[in-house]
Amino acid sequence: MNEPSGDRHALTRREFALGTTAAMGALAAGGVSAVGQAADRTANESGLAPFDVPSGTKQFAFHDIMNNDAVRIEMPVGVVNGSSDGPTLIVTGGLFATEFSGVEAASRMYRDFDPDDIAGRVIIIPVITLDAFRFRTPMFGLNAGTSPMDGKSLNSVFPGDPEGSATEVVAHYLFDELVVESDYHIDLRGGDLPESHVIHSIHPMNASERVNRISEEMSRVCGFEYFQARDVAPRSLIYEASQAGVPSIITQCGLGYKTQPEEDFINSHILAVTNNMKHLDMTEGSPVIHPNQREFTMGFDQVRATRCGVFQGIVDQGDLLARGQLIGRVTGLDGSVLEELHSPIDGVVHELLVRRVVFQGDLLYNLVQFKD
Numbered sequence: 587m588n589e590p591s592g593d594r595h596a597l598t599r600r601e602f603a604l605g606t607t608a609a610m611g612a613l614a615a616g617g618v619s620a621v622g623q624a625a626d627r628t629a630n631e632s633g634l635a636p637f638d639v640p641s642g643t644k645q646f647a648f649h650d651i652m653n654n655d656a657v658r659i660e661m662p663v664g665v666v667n668g669s670s671d672g673p674t675l676i677v678t679g680g681l682f683a684t685e686f687s688g689v690e691a692a693s694r695m696y697r698d699f700d701p702d703d704i705a706g707r708v709i710i711i712p713v714i715t716l717d718a719f720r721f722r723t724p725m726f727g728l729n730a731g732t733s734p735m736d737g738k739s740l741n742s743v744f745p746g747d748p749e750g751s752a753t754e755v756v757a758h759y760l761f762d763e764l765v766v767e768s769d770y771h772i773d774l775r776g777g778d779l780p781e782s783h784v785i786h787s788i789h790p791m792n793a794s795e796r797v798n799r800i801s802e803e804m805s806r807v808c809g810f811e812y813f814q815a816r817d818v819a820p821r822s823l824i825y826e827a828s829q830a831g832v833p834s835i836i837t838q839c840g841l842g843y844k845t846q847p848e849e850d851f852i853n854s855h856i857l858a859v860t861n862n863m864k865h866l867d868m869t870e871g872s873p874v875i876h877p878n879q880r881e882f883t884m885g886f887d888q889v890r891a892t893r894c895g896v897f898q899g900i901v902d903q904g905d906l907l908a909r910g911q912l913i914g915r916v917t918g919l920d921g922s923v924l925e926e927l928h929s930p931i932d933g934v935v936h937e938l939l940v941r942r943v944v945f946q947g948d949l950l951y952n953l954v955q956f957k958d
Contacts, residue, residue: 636709636764639665642701651759657735657752659717661759664696664710672706672868673769677859678760680713681741681773681823687840687847688774689713691855706868709768714760715740717752742819744826757823765823766830770804772862773824774855777840782938784903785854786812786882788836793828800833807865808837808858809875812934814882814954841903843940881957886936889951891916891944893925899950905935907953914951916944931955 633639633647644667648660679685679692692712699708713719721734732739735752743750746758765771777783789805791798805813818825827834839854840847861873891897895916901907907929914927933955941948 636663636665637707637767639667639707641667642669643667644696644699644701646696649759651756652752659735659752659756661714661716661756662712663764664692664712666696666699666701666704666708666710668704668706668708668868669702670705672704673866674707674709674767675770675772675859675863675866675868676709676711676764676768677772677774678711678714678823679774680711680715680719681775682778683713683715683719684779684845685775685777685840685842686845687776687851688837688855689719690847691774691839691852691859694852695856695859703870704863704868706866708863708868709764711760711764714756741822744821744823745830761823761826761830765827765832768832770800770862770866771824771827771832771834772804772859773834773836774839774859775836776838776851776855777842777844779842780940781840781842782903782940783838783840783842784812784934784936785810785839785851786814786936787858788814788816788818788824788838790818790824790828790834791815791884792817792825794831797828797831797833801828801835804833804835804862804865806879807861807873807875808835809861809873810837810854810858811876811878812880812882815884817884882934882936882954883957885954887931887933887953887955888949889913889927889930889953890946891925891927891948891950892946894945895924895943897941897944897948897950899938899940901929901935901951902938903935907931907933907935927951929953 632649633645639645646664648662650660652659677692679688689712692710696710717733717735733753738753740753740757743754743757745761747754748758787805787808787810789801824834824836837855837858839851863869864871864873893916895918898915901913909932911929913929915923916925917923931953933953936954937952939949
C-alpha cells in the first residue's frame with residue numbers, strides 16, 4: 587500500500603487539536619496547570635510586601651497591581667530597609683514615564699544604597715507607569731504619563747479608585763499602599779519629550795502649615811540653585827500626598843527631548859535625595875547646598891508663536907534674560923523672518939518647548955522671574 591508523500595509523522599490539524607486537549611487534560615488530572623504555573627511565577631516575582639522587608643536588607647520586586655484576562659499591570663518597587671530605625675522616605679520616578687532622567691536616577695539609587703548606611707526605610711519606584719514606559723515608540727505619543735490602557739494621565743487621577751479604570755487602580759495602589767504610609771515623598775521629574783527644563787525643585791504651598799513648611803525645607807535642601815513654591819493642582823500626586831499630611835516635593839531635572847539622559851541631570855536627582863536623607867538623619871553627613879540659592883515666583887510668563895513657520899530658539903533652559911531681549915524667531919522656508927520673539931520680563935528661561943514647525947498659539951517658552 588502506497589503511503590502519502592511528505593512526513594509520515596505529520597499531524598493533521600484535528601489530530602494536533604485532539605492531542606493538545608489530551609495533554610492539557612493530563613496536566614489538570616495531575617494537579618498541574620498552565621494557569622497555576624503562571625500564578626506561582628507571579629507570586630515569586632512579587633516578593634515580600636514593601637513594608638515587610640526586614641531591617642538590614644533590600645529587595646527589588648515587581649508587584650502585581652492588576653492581573654486578569656483583560657490586563658496585567660505590575661509596578662517595580664525597590665526597598666532598602668536600614669539597619670537602624672528612622673523615617674520612611676518614598677522616592678517615585680516615571681510618573682511621566684518618558685521623563686527618563688528620574689527613572690535612571692531611581693534605578694541607580696536602589697543599586698547603590700546599602701542598608702547598613704541607612705537609618706529608616708527608602709522605598710524606590712523607578713517607573714510608576716510601567717505600561718507607558720514599555721510603549722516607547724514615539725508614534726504612540728505617551729508623554730504626560732498617559733497610559734496605553736485607558737488613555738488617562740496618572741497625575742490627574744489621584745488618589746485613585748480600586749474599582750476604576752487601569753490608571754485609577756495604579757494610582758490607588760501607589761497612594762494608599764505606599765505614599766500615605768510613608769513619612770516623606772520625593773517625586774523625580776523633569777524634561778518630558780517636548781521639554782528642555784531648568785534644574786529646580788518644587789514644593790506645594792496649598793497644604794497645611796506644617797506640610798508647607800517641611801516641604802519647603804526639603805525643597806531647599808535639594809541643594810539646587812533654584813526652587814519654587816506652587817499651588818499644585820488637585821488630583822496630582824504631590825497635591826494629594828501633601829493634603830494627606832505627607833510632605834512632598836518634586837525635583838525637575840532633565841532634557842526630555844534627549845532620550846539618553848545626561849549625567850548632570852541624573853546626578854542632580856540623586857543629590858536631591860541624598861541631601862534630604864542627610865537632612866532627615868537617615869544617613870551621615872551634611873547636605874551640599876548651592877551657595878546662592880534663589881526662589882522663582884509662582885507664576886509663569888508664557889511666550890507663544892503668533893505666526894506659522896519654522897521656530898528657531900535662541901535661548902534655552904537656565905539662560906538669564908533681560909526684558910526685551912531677542913529669544914527666538916519664526917521664519918519661512920525661504921529664510922525670511924516672519925516673527926521675532928522677545929522676553930517680556932527680566933528673569934530666566936524655565937522651559938523651552940522643543941518644537942521645529944509651529945502654528946500660531948503654540949507655546950514656545952515658559953519664563954519665570956525671581957522672587958527677590
